[in-house]
Amino acid sequence: MERRIYFILGDLLTCIAAGAAGGRLILLVVPGDWFVLLGMVAGTVLGMIAGMLVGGLFSPLFGAMESMLPAALSGMAGGMVVGMMQATAGIGPADAAWSGAAVGILCLAFTYRLQAGLYGDVE
Amino acid sequence: MIDRKTRDKWDSAAYVFDLMGGFGPEKRWKPHKERLFSTMDGRVLFLAVGTGLDIRCFPPGQDITGIDISPKMLEKAKPRVAAYRGQMTARLMDVHDMDFADGAFDQVYTSCTFCSVPDPVRGLSALRRALKPGGVLRMFEHTGSRVFPFNLMLHAVNPLCRHLGPELNRDTVANVWAAGFEVNKVVNIFLDVVKTIEATAPVA
Numbered sequence: 001m002e003r004r005i006y007f008i009l010g011d012l013l014t015c016i017a018a019g020a021a022g023g024r025l026i027l028l029v030v031p032g033d034w035f036v037l038l039g040m041v042a043g044t045v046l047g048m049i050a051g052m053l054v055g056g057l058f059s060p061l062f063g064a065m066e067s068m069l070p071a072a073l074s075g076m077a078g079g080m081v082v083g084m085m086q087a088t089a090g091i092g093p094a095d096a097a098w099s100g101a102a103v104g105i106l107c108l109a110f111t112y113r114l115q116a117g118l119y120g121d122v123e
Numbered sequence: 124m125i126d127r128k129t130r131d132k133w134d135s136a137a138y139v140f141d142l143m144g145g146f147g148p149e150k151r152w153k154p155h156k157e158r159l160f161s162t163m164d165g166r167v168l169f170l171a172v173g174t175g176l177d178i179r180c181f182p183p184g185q186d187i188t189g190i191d192i193s194p195k196m197l198e199k200a201k202p203r204v205a206a207y208r209g210q211m212t213a214r215l216m217d218v219h220d221m222d223f224a225d226g227a228f229d230q231v232y233t234s235c236t237f238c239s240v241p242d243p244v245r246g247l248s249a250l251r252r253a254l255k256p257g258g259v260l261r262m263f264e265h266t267g268s269r270v271f272p273f274n275l276m277l278h279a280v281n282p283l284c285r286h287l288g289p290e291l292n293r294d295t296v297a298n299v300w301a302a303g304f305e306v307n308k309v310v311n312i313f314l315d316v317v318k319t320i321e322a323t324a325p326v327a
Contacts, residue, residue: 007151052280060143063151065265065316072276114270115314122309122318 001116002066010062015074015104018054022047022075023082023100024093030083032090039087040080047079047100048072070111074104125192125217129241133173133193136288140174140196149176152263155312156180156234159263159319163187165229168253171236172196172213175203183208188228190216218246226255233262237298238289247302254324260304262320267292269315277316296320 002008026043034042055071078100085091085099157180165186169177172189173196181187189204189211191197197213204213216222218240231250240246250260268274277291284291296318299306304322311318 002151010147048276048279052276059147060145061147064144064148066151066313067147069273069276069314069316072280073272076272076276111314118270118311118314120311122311122315 001112001119007062007066010058011066011070011108012105014055014058014062014067014071015108016101017058017104018051018071018074019078019100019102019104019107020097021054021100022050022077022079023096023098023103025050026079026083027086027091027093027096030086032086034087036084036087039083041083043079043081043083043086044076045079047083048076050079051075070108073111074100074107077107078103124220125215126219126241129217129239130192130194132286132288133191133239134195137174137193137195137199141176141199145174145176152312152317153180155319156263159261160232162259162261163230163232166227168223168228168231168250170218170231170233170250171239172200172204175200175213177234178203178207178211181207181209181211185209185211187211188223189213190218190221192217218249221249221253223253225252226258228253229255229258231258231260233260233264235264235289237262237264237295238266238291238293243293243295243298244301247298247304251303251324256324256326258324260299260320260322260324262295262299262322263312263317264295264320265289265291265317266295267316273314273316 030039030042051072051074055068059067081103082096082099160180161182163185167187169187169189172191204211231254237243267277281292299322306322308321
């Protein structure tokens with residue numbers, strides 16, 4: 001498990017940025033009257049791309065795979081959630097970014113939990 | 124014979140390699156690499172040297188032969204090779220076509236290498252030949268994942284990444300088995316993506 005505060009804060013920053021970027025980007029693409037499933041799929045795909053780009057930007061500072069994968073997950077999930085919200089009731093730009101950022105934090109928690117289970121000797 | 128396509132790819136990457144990987148990734152992986160490399164002993168082959176970032180993780184006093192396919196990477200590695208407190212040489216060589224005698228090395232180490240070797244099983248077989256029977260291969264590698272959704276992401280982005288540098292979805296543990304090694308130990312470092320692999324060249 002990562003215990004160095006520099007990397008923990010870096011992971012947090014990366015996932016918040018990736019989730020917010022994914023959420024904000026989807027708002028530009030998904031109109032308010034889309035079919036919900038279509039909004040979610042578009043959000044998932046575009047959010048993942050946005051998350052990967054953000055992860056790539058932060059990776060020289062905080063680690064390669066350790067930045068890219070949680071960031072891609074944050075962008076993907078953030079994009080999916082915001083795409084769904086936009087296609088159902090509509091959502092403002094600030095709320096899209098905040099919602100994406102919140103999803104990013106959850107994605108980081110999921111990744112850390114997964115990491116705790118996978119780290120170490122493989123049977 | 125050098126694979127020119129691979130050489131050119133890594134020659135291009137040499138200009139930004141330290142910028143991309145020299146701080147965050149290396150700092151993050153340093154404790155794990157130091158632990159892996161602390162087992163160096165005897166005649167050691169290290170693949171691939173790159174710009175020499177890993178050399179700071181090597182224990183002092185070893186006899187290490189490093190190889191790399193990229194002349195530009197090796198040029199950047201020169202000061203780090205020279206600063207190593209032990210015996211180290213770095214040579215331009217393609218792992219598919221190494222000119223070392225059979226069984227020339229006691230140990231082989233790799234670091235984020237077999238994501239990029241064009242024919243990984245052939246490359247690993249060449250390493251097995253260069254190792255003495257019973258010699259040890261120790262690898263620090265990133266591979267594909269079996270965990271959803273990370274497996275999906277790595278497959279999705281791989282077609283782009285393979286043109287810029289490494290492949291992201293390889294099953295390196297299976298490749299080590301396929302090359303005729305006996306895999307003794309696999310340790311996950313980050314998820315099931317970044318890992319260390321220890322394998323032995325079989326005694327004939």
